[in-house]
Amino acid sequence: MSRLSAELRLILRSRMGVGSLLLLLLLSSLAVWSGIAQMERQRETIARVSGEQRRDFAGVAATHGKPDGDAGYAAYYSFLLTHDAPPPLAFAAIGQRDIQPFVLRVRALGLQQQLYDAEAINAELALPGVFDWAFVLVYLAPLIIIALMHDLVTGEREGGRLRLLLSLPGQGLWRRRIGLRYALVLFALAVPFAVGAIVTHAPVAGTAAMLLVAALYLAFWAGCALLVGTAMRASASAAAALIGCWILLTLVVPTLASAAIARAIPAAKGIDLTLAQREIVHHGWDIAKQDTFERFFLNHPEWRGREGFEGRFHWKWLFAMHQVGDEAVARDVAAYRASLIARERWSERVGYLLPGVAAQGALHRIADTDPFGQFAYQDRIAAFHDRLRHFFYPYLFTDRPFTRADFARMPTFAPRLPSGAVPAAPLLALAVVAALLLSAGSRRVARISGADRA
Incomplete structure (x- = not known):
């Protein structure tokens, strides 16, 4: 013990040694404080948007929640909030949370044009990374x-x-x-x-x-x-x-x-999927309505025979058109997700040789702030959007009135469960090296x- 104490005294007598350790302690403390503050701001944003969302939804319900209310108006104007609260360890490894949306309002229209529309960020701002x-x-x-x-x-x-x-x-x-x-x-x-x-x-x-x-x-x-x-x-x-x-x-x-x-591993951008979906929806205005319904009935045969309506427009046609647009880009969406996952898997393999890559990837996976955490949030949004669409279809295709009471029965978003995990392979590689x-x-x-x- 005396030898260890003597060695410690030698380190403490070194200005460079003490200065280096104090600097690291200071930087580590600042990084933790900054991470906690940033995650707290995200929680405050979620709370603030939730309050605004409730007021906006109440206004829509008051306007369109009539005894003979039209479900199309309710579905079109009702934006429902989804959010992804910061995991407890996100303050230490912020990962994707500073560049990917953690709050998104969705409605029963096409999902892809909503899901990736918020992906557009300033790439130069994301380049330096985040201080955590x-x-x-x-x-x-x-x-x-x-x-x-x-x-x-x-x-x-x-x-x-x-x-x-x-x-x-x-x-x-x-x-x-x-x-x-x-x-x-x-x-x-x-x-x-x-x-x-x-x-x-x-x-x-x-x-x-x-x-x-x-x-x-x-x-x-x-x-x-x-x-x-x-x-x-x-x-x-x-x-x-x-x-x-x-x-x-x-x-x-x-x-x-x-x-x-x-x-x-080339990968398109999410905004490209949004544009592709929008092009298909816009094209739907120029083709026969029955063509749109036929494509819609391929995955929703239960509504066949209820597509008829008088006049030039009906809400069920618009929502069918948007769903057809989503289904048309489904393969592109799957390919986009697969390419991002492949990149992440290869980055993990690179970490077997580069300890810095392994350590950073492991920290983000444990903190649940890596791309897989973002994928889990997107999957939760997609499941909620699916419930929302199927909630409105009976009203749209049977012309059932949508009253004030029906607003209270609309689906609500349930946040995802934490998906962080300890990656064994990168840790083993890091230990071996x-x-x-x-x-x-x-x-x-x-x-x-x-x-x-x-």
């Missing part, structure tokens, strides 16, 4: 590891103390030095995160899984610093080499891999120790 705890862990914490560990051996050699240190009795000198620095960095990251998890009432299992990801990722960089640091003769060379590794492993190679995946680097670095230290003793 995951960002601090993946991009900034390795720099602190490098600052604390790059000169463990070379610094002692340059100061003429290496032979003296190796001659001291006892074993485990380098394990203590590396282990203590590693623990301090992990502590500076873990404490603010743990406080944030307590404040947000995050589940214990998810919190522990995120800390495990952090521990494995930092272990990888500790092993990297040990291996590269012992391979150099000068501290400056070791620092430069480690910075080069950081640039390659966290910036250059992941960017190239992402570009390669995007090129190999970290163990290999630490083992190789330890063997390298043992050889250097033997050579310097001789």
